[in-house]
Amino acid sequence: MKAVRFYAPGDIRVEEIPVPQPGPGEVVIKNKVTLTCGTDVKTYKRGYRYEPPFGFGHEASGVVAAVGEGVTNFKVGDRVVAHNSAPCGHCYYCKRGDESMCESLIQNQFDNGAYAEYQLIPAPIVNMNMFHMPDEMSYKQAALLEPMACSVYGTANCPIEIGDYVVVNGCGPIGLGFVRMCVLRGAHVIACDMSAARLEAAKKLGAVDTVKVDEVEDQAQAVKDLTEDGRGVDVAIEATGVPSVWESAMHMARPGGFVLLFGGLKKGSEVSLDANLMHYSQLTVKGVFHTTPMYVHSTFEMIKMGQFPEEIFVQNEYSIDDTEKAILEHASGAVIKNAIVYPD
Incomplete structure (x- = not known):
């Protein structure tokens, strides 16, 4: 065979x-x-x-x-x-x-x-x-x-309430699974990707807003601008496996918000997280696997x-x-x- x-x-x-x-x-x-x-x-x-x-x-x-x-x-x-x-x-x-x-x-x-x-x-x-x-x-x-x-399990780890703002960074298959699951949980979903085709798929699955990340100067700010009073999302989901997105996801969350890191990185990868932001904005950052x-x-x-x-x-x-x-x-x-x- x-x-x-x-x-x-x-x-x-x-x-x-x-x-x-x-x-x-x-x-x-x-x-x-x-x-x-x-x-x-x-x-x-x-x-x-x-x-x-x-x-x-x-x-x-x-x-x-x-x-x-x-x-x-x-x-x-x-x-x-x-x-x-x-x-x-x-x-x-x-x-x-x-x-x-x-x-x-x-x-x-x-x-x-x-x-x-x-x-x-x-x-x-x-x-x-x-x-x-x-x-x-x-x-x-x-x-x-x-x-x-994987998307169902990852979403279950997020404290999403009806009407919450949720951003999904990365609209590959698992990211789109997150989009669908968050929509079913009653969230206002913002989908981010560089691919117009994938963002269109996100809309079909219920995303309210999209951000084409190669067309904005500051992705985190572009996401926050789509939330009520510009305060940031209640839940930020990372589904790209890109270190820079791990780092930027937390800048999209509101004070007291939740950040899910799902996209696996290359062995030996390291990221820098803003300690002051985590502490003074009281963020919860969680990694989830499989x-x-x-x-x-x-x-x-x-x-x-x-x-x-x-x-x-x-x-x-x-x-x-x-x-x-x-x-x-x-x-x-x-x-x-x-x-x-x-x-x-």
């Missing part, structure tokens, strides 16, 4: 490898669709915190091709979507309800990347974060599970409800041989996501 592996920044390779065989509790999926992701873009450009080579891609859906011993909830031919991760459920952090900090968190893409014709799903994910797709759900729609679960099973399940229900329309999030189709082209088009900002589509 064909699969993509990451070797170094700018170096991903389509290779022929054996079709995986499921062990006890495991499932092998024949992928129908894999979606490009901002994390894929960042990994392609700068690497990840793990040493290469490793698998690549983590947003896919398909059909069960084989099941291992002891699997009873899924059978060959089932239409399914599997999240990319699962916590252990018994370490210190899992017992405290901080599953995204799990000491043994499985991140399946590094062993069994989703840019592949077949993907092995480990038993913990099968048991915890794998779902039967309703007949009316498309493969592209289902494959939105992982990024939207998601948890509770919010994966909630997100799947929201996908079934049609809250994340595939026509807004997914644009063009590519073959697995053109994965690099799909990722580079995603990186350009011309699209929200692209889909790698596999032959039947």
